[in-house]
Amino acid sequence: DKYSDLTEDELAQKSLAEAEKAGMETAWDRLQDQKPQCGFGETGVCCNRCAMGPCQADPFEEGPERGVCGADADLIVARNLLADITAGAAAHSDHGREVAEIFQAAAQDETGGSYGIKDEDRLAELADIFDLGGKDLTREETAKKLAQRILSEFGTHRDGLALTERAPAETREIWDELGITPDSIGGDLVEAMHRTHMGVGAEPANMLLHGLKIALGDGWGGSMIATELGDVMFGTPEINQSSMNLGVIDEDKVNVIVHGHNSVLSEMVVQAAESEGLQNMAEERGAEGIKVVGLCCTGNEILMRRGIPMAGNMLNQELVLATGAVEAAVIDYQCIFPSLVESADCYHTEIITTSHKSKIPGAVHLEFAPESAESTAREIVKRAIENFSERSSNRVNIPGEPQPVTAGFSLQSITEALGGSLDPLIEAIKTGDIRGAVGIVGCNNPKIKQDKGHIELAKELLQEDILLVETGCAAVASGKEGLLSPKASELAGPGLRPVLESLEMPPVLHMGACVDCSRILKLAAALAREIGVGIHQLPLAGAAPEWYAQKAVAIGSYFVASGVYTVLGPPPKIFGSSEVVDLLSSGLEEAVGANFAVEPEPKAAAKLIIDHIESQREELGI
Numbered sequence: 001d002k003y004s005d006l007t008e009d010e011l012a013q014k015s016l017a018e019a020e021k022a023g024m025e026t027a028w029d030r031l032q033d034q035k036p037q038c039g040f041g042e043t044g045v046c047c048n049r050c051a052m053g054p055c056q057a058d059p060f061e062e063g064p065e066r067g068v069c070g071a072d073a074d075l076i077v078a079r080n081l082l083a084d085i086t087a088g089a090a091a092h093s094d095h096g097r098e099v100a101e102i103f104q105a106a107a108q109d110e111t112g113g114s115y116g117i118k119d120e121d122r123l124a125e126l127a128d129i130f131d132l133g134g135k136d137l138t139r140e141e142t143a144k145k146l147a148q149r150i151l152s153e154f155g156t157h158r159d160g161l162a163l164t165e166r167a168p169a170e171t172r173e174i175w176d177e178l179g180i181t182p183d184s185i186g187g188d189l190v191e192a193m194h195r196t197h198m199g200v201g202a203e204p205a206n207m208l209l210h211g212l213k214i215a216l217g218d219g220w221g222g223s224m225i226a227t228e229l230g231d232v233m234f235g236t237p238e239i240n241q242s243s244m245n246l247g248v249i250d251e252d253k254v255n256v257i258v259h260g261h262n263s264v265l266s267e268m269v270v271q272a273a274e275s276e277g278l279q280n281m282a283e284e285r286g287a288e289g290i291k292v293v294g295l296c297c298t299g300n301e302i303l304m305r306r307g308i309p310m311a312g313n314m315l316n317q318e319l320v321l322a323t324g325a326v327e328a329a330v331i332d333y334q335c336i337f338p339s340l341v342e343s344a345d346c347y348h349t350e351i352i353t354t355s356h357k358s359k360i361p362g363a364v365h366l367e368f369a370p371e372s373a374e375s376t377a378r379e380i381v382k383r384a385i386e387n388f389s390e391r392s393s394n395r396v397n398i399p400g401e402p403q404p405v406t407a408g409f410s411l412q413s414i415t416e417a418l419g420g421s422l423d424p425l426i427e428a429i430k431t432g433d434i435r436g437a438v439g440i441v442g443c444n445n446p447k448i449k450q451d452k453g454h455i456e457l458a459k460e461l462l463q464e465d466i467l468l469v470e471t472g473c474a475a476v477a478s479g480k481e482g483l484l485s486p487k488a489s490e491l492a493g494p495g496l497r498p499v500l501e502s503l504e505m506p507p508v509l510h511m512g513a514c515v516d517c518s519r520i521l522k523l524a525a526a527l528a529r530e531i532g533v534g535i536h537q538l539p540l541a542g543a544a545p546e547w548y549a550q551k552a553v554a555i556g557s558y559f560v561a562s563g564v565y566t567v568l569g570p571p572p573k574i575f576g577s578s579e580v581v582d583l584l585s586s587g588l589e590e591a592v593g594a595n596f597a598v599e600p601e602p603k604a605a606a607k608l609i610i611d612h613i614e615s616q617r618e619e620l621g622i
């Protein structure tokens with residue numbers, strides 16, 4: 001039927017039918033309304049940066065070749081791309097800074113006990129990297145000093161980012177030679193926006209090198225800080241069992257969705273919902289309890305650390321409302337459709353915004369602040385309970401049963417599962433039982449059948465004995481398909497399968513939210529160090545088969561700048577400039593030893609990746 005053309009997720013197909021019945025518009029409808037999309041925009045040659053414009057440079061030499069300021073297609077494309085990387089890196093880094101600010105408030109005992117230190121080993125690891133000096137410091141002193149040091153990296157100093165030291169020397173040398181070693185997270189981002197202003201940068205290659213620098217500041221800075229401090233405060237993920245898809249919504253319970261990205265909110269909502277008082281209140285109102293369910297990356301955060309079930313990925317955000325059984329959807333920021341309040345109007349669901357950065361007209365706003373986090377979280381859950389009586393039972397339609405998943409793969413939990421060191425993994429890579437590893441990451445994009453890009457690429461690679469690590473919406477696509485279960489190891493090739501079976505591991509390791517792509521960097525860096533090479537020499541690759549977000553552009557850029565060959569599904573908006581296309585393919589290969597490729601068709605993308613991995617192996621002599 002028409003729904004099965006839109007999404008691979010069978011429960012989503014059923015919910016799409018429900019949504020249509022309810023008169024709820026979805027992203028797929030809106031994409032249809034937008035067609036045909038603007039060719040100038042698609043190829044990146046439209047510039048709307050200043051009041052002399054908007055301008056377009058015609059890549060086909062039929063119209064004007066320069067904007068009013070004199071920028072040609074190459075510059076317009078490079079400037080737009082730099083602006084996209086900046087927006088993405090800023091989104092991750094602002095999130096990271098918020099986590100750091102809460103960590104500081106906790107260290108200074110200003111959160112009324114809402115936040116604290118759960119993983120002391122990780123705190124010690126960070127104290128070491130940030131060279132805080134002195135084993136005599138108390139835990140509290142260490143935390144305070146660390147918070148200060150980390151926050152200074154967001155703006156007030158330009159001495160580099162401590163966490164980049166995790167990268168192997170061979171990789172850091174490449175950055176130094178190119179001048180793309182980040183100086184400061186905030187400073188580099190401000191400079192990036194400066195460079196995109198009219199009359200500043202006019203050399204595409206120079207602009208794009210700065211793009212790599214801010215991307216590295218995201219991966220090895222802003223995002224990594226979000227991951228690390230999240231682990232310190234809420235615990236480093238351990239392997240756990242949970243479930244995924246729209247079927248996790250529980251008809252008998254008060255359902256609270258947490259949607260967005262920041263663990264400092266979702267963790268508190270989970271804690272509040274666990275409290276006996278609120279559970280009792282829910283029962284008094286006729287429910288069997290409260291169920292917190294995640295969506296998108298904040299869902300990934302609480303799945304990783306607490307085994308909380310997930311309703312789905314980005315394109316499931318409207319469909320989950322069509323179950324008719326969601327009392328409240330609590331959001332912070334990023335990847336939240338601005339039309340979500342209107343979608344919710346078709347049902348009793350209340351949309352609750354929590355950040356002054358991310359308000360939606362018509363939503364209830366309860367500002368989340370460190371000093372009142374616990375009470376705000378309780379208030380949110382209370383509102384959901386009160387809303388339970390507004391649910392119309394005849395409109396409840398939960399489309400199927402949840403899929404079991406295994407999640408919680410951090411560098412620590414992977415190392416532990418391997419018996420205390422990465423050696424068995426390295427050995428299996430050397431013998432060729434495992435040919436290499438690929439990080440499949442990123443979003444959904446309605447231009448691609450939901451989840452199909454992720455799932456098909458994953459299956460192709462697994463049968464070639466390639467181990468997969470995933471984050472973000474890609475990991476959720478795999479979860480819904482059953483690939484996050486040890487059972488799915490039967491899809492792996494003859495080398496990989498016995499390795500997985502002996503460890504009872506799934507063939508796809510869920511490593512967390514998009515900011516946790518930093519876990520993939522950390523794993524890659526650890527492997528490279530063990531083997532004694534740069535990251536660009538490893539048999540690794542990255543893929544973003546259904547990406548939509550500027551954040552994904554930043555992630556792709558730091559993967560490549562770190563030495564990881566990366567294949568994109570949807571084409572980036574660069575095809576109006578042959579210079580930029582050349583720079584991102586051959587130019588980057590020369591500069592950082594890795595490049596981008598674009599291939600929306602999963603089998604063809606798999607072929608590119610397999611060929612790359614085999615040639616890396618050959619060069620390593622394994």
Ligand code: BF8
Pocket residue numbers: 261296297313314334335441442443444471472473474513514515548549551552
């Ligand atoms: O940071 S994968 S659609 S939810 S941007 Fe967004 Fe993309 Fe999903 Fe999380 Ni990431």
